[in-house]
Amino acid sequence: MDDPTVHQLRLLLTLAEELHFKRAAARLYLTQPALSQQISALEHRLGVQLFTRTSRRVELTAAGESLLPMARKVVTAMEHLRNAASRTKLGDGRLRIGVCENVAPLEATRAVLGAISSLYPCLGPEIRIYDFADPITALESGRIDAAFVYLPVPEGFHSQPLTTEPRMVCVASSDPLAARSSVSLADLAGHPVVSLASEMFQEGRDYWAAAPRPDGTPVHYTDHQVSRFETLLSVASFGGAIAFVPSAAARLYPRPDLRYLPVDDLPDCTLGMVWSAADRAKPHIAALEDICHQLRQQGVLQGDMQSLTRLLDMESAYC
Template identity: 75%
Template sequence: MLAMEDPTLHQLRLLLTLAEELHFKRAASKLYLTQPALSQQIRSLEQRLGVQFFARTSRRVELTATGKALLPLVKQVVDATENLRNAASRSAIGDTRLRLGVCENVAPLEATRSVLGAISGLYPCLGPEIHVFDFAEQMTALENGKIDAAFVYLPVPEGLHSEPLTTEPRLVAVASSDPLARRSSVSLADLADIPVVSLASDMFKAGRDFWAADPRPDGSAVRYTDHHVSRFESLLSMASFGGAIAFVPSVAARLYPRPDLRYLQVRDLPDCTLGVVWPATDHAKPHITALRDIARQVHSQAVLAGSVQNLTRLLELESTYC
C-alpha cells in the first residue's frame, strides 16, 4: 500500500481559497503569496494525498471530480481544527470579560473595529465590554484597574505594554480662515510662532509633548493656548477658531471633515502609531494574551496591506516611465 504523508493545515487552507477563487493570481493575492509559492504548496498537497484536486489549463483552473468529492472533507478538517483551537482558548481564558477603553477619535477606526470583531468572533466569552473616555480619563482608568486595556495613540506612560496596530502620518489642523489654509503642506518652521491647542494638564508629559511636536527640531519650546482640552472634538473646535493649531492623525481628515478646518501635511513631522495597551504586570493573563495575539495579527495584516499597496504603486510607476 502506498504510504502517504499528512497534509499541513496551512496547505488545506490554501486549497480552500483556491477552490473558491479558481484562479491562481486572485487566490495568491488574497493569501499574500506569490503565484509560484501557491502552486508549489498545492502540488505538494496533491503529492502528499496522491490525488489531483485541480485541472489546470493556460486559461482556467477547475476542480477535478476527485477534488469536488474531497472538498467538503477538507473544509471539515479545517473547521474542526479551528473549533478545537477556539475551545482550548476559551477554556484557558474562562469567563473573564475583557474591559476595553476607547476615545471618540479611535472608536471608528478600522484597526479598532478589526480587533473588536476578532475578539467577539474568536472569544465570545470575553465580551468585550466597551468604555468610552476622554484622553486623560482613559489613562486613569488603566491605572486604577477600571479597564483591562485601551486603544490609544502612542506614546503611553511607563508601566504600560503596547502592541502597535497601524502607523500613519500626522497632519496639522488649521482654521480655514488662516492664510496657511491655502497651502497643501507646511514645515514645522512655518508653524513656529503659532500656539498649539493645549491638552489636559493631567495628561502625562511625554504624550502632551509628542502631540505638540515639543520641542521643535531646532530645540525651541512650543507656545500653548491657555484653554486645555481633553476630547478630540474640543481639540478641533479650538483650532477652528483661529490663532492656534492642532496636530492630529491623518485619518482625522476623513473622519472629521469640517468647513471651518483645513488639514495640511507637515513635511518634517514623524508619523504616529495606534496601539492597544495594558498594564505590563497583566501581560501573562489569559484574556490579555488573547488580545495580544489578535493585535499582532491585525498589525501584520496592516503591514502586508501596506506593502502590497506600495508594490502596486511601484509597478504603476514602472509601467508609466519604463
C-alpha cells in the same frame, strides 16, 4: 505519504467555491502560482486529482467532490480544537479594549482586533469607545484591560508600539499659513494651541502641544477643555488656534474649513497598544502582546494583508 495540512484543506475549500484560481487567490491573499502549487502538493499528498484545469475553466473531479465534506469536517474540528485550547489557557473572560474615535478606522486597529477574534475567539474582544482623554483613566480603574493609545503614557503602563507616523498641524483654511506647503514650529509661535481636557495626564497634554518648543518659546493655550477629536478639529477650524494631530487625520477627517500641514521639525508620533504593567504576566495580556508583536514583525500593520493571512494560518503559534 505526508498528511495534508489544515491550511491546504482551507485552500481546497475556497477554490471549490470559486472554481477560478484568480478569484480564489485574491480571497486568500495569495498569488495564483502559490495557490496552484499548494493545490498540486495537496493532490500529491492525497494521491488523487482534485480539479481538472483548462485555460478556460476549473472543475472539481468526482474524487474532489467526494472529499469536500471530510475536508470541511477537518477544518471545523481544527477550529474547535483551537478554541478549546484557548479557553483552557486563557479562560472565558473577554478582553475589554478601549478604542478612541480617531483610531477606530486605522488599519492597525482593525488588524489587531481581527487577529484577536480569529486566533482567540474566546477573548472576544469587547470594544469600548472612549473620548481620547478617557482610556488611561479606564485602565487605571480596571474598566478595560487594554487600549489603543498614541504614546506617551504615564508611568505604570506598558506599551507595545504598533505604527509610527508624522505629526501634522491643523489650521483653519482661512489662516494665512494654509497657503503654505509646510511649516516649522517657529512659524506657529504666535498661534495658541487648543487645550485638551485636564483629565489627560500632563506629559500627554504637553506632547500634543509640542511643548516645550525647541527655542524656548512659551506655548499658549485656548480656554477649551477638549476631550473629543471632532471637537478639537472644530475649534481649530474657527481660526486663531491650532491643533497637532497624527497624519492619519488628514486622510480620515478631510474638511473644507481645515488644512493639515507637515511640520518640518516635529518628531513623529507612535500608536501603541497599552495595558497596566502589573497585568503584563496575565495570560490574556501576554497573548495580546504576542499578537501585536507578530503583526508588527510581519508587516501586517503596514497593510501587508498576505502576512495577516499567513499569521492566521499558524494554528500552532497560539494554541
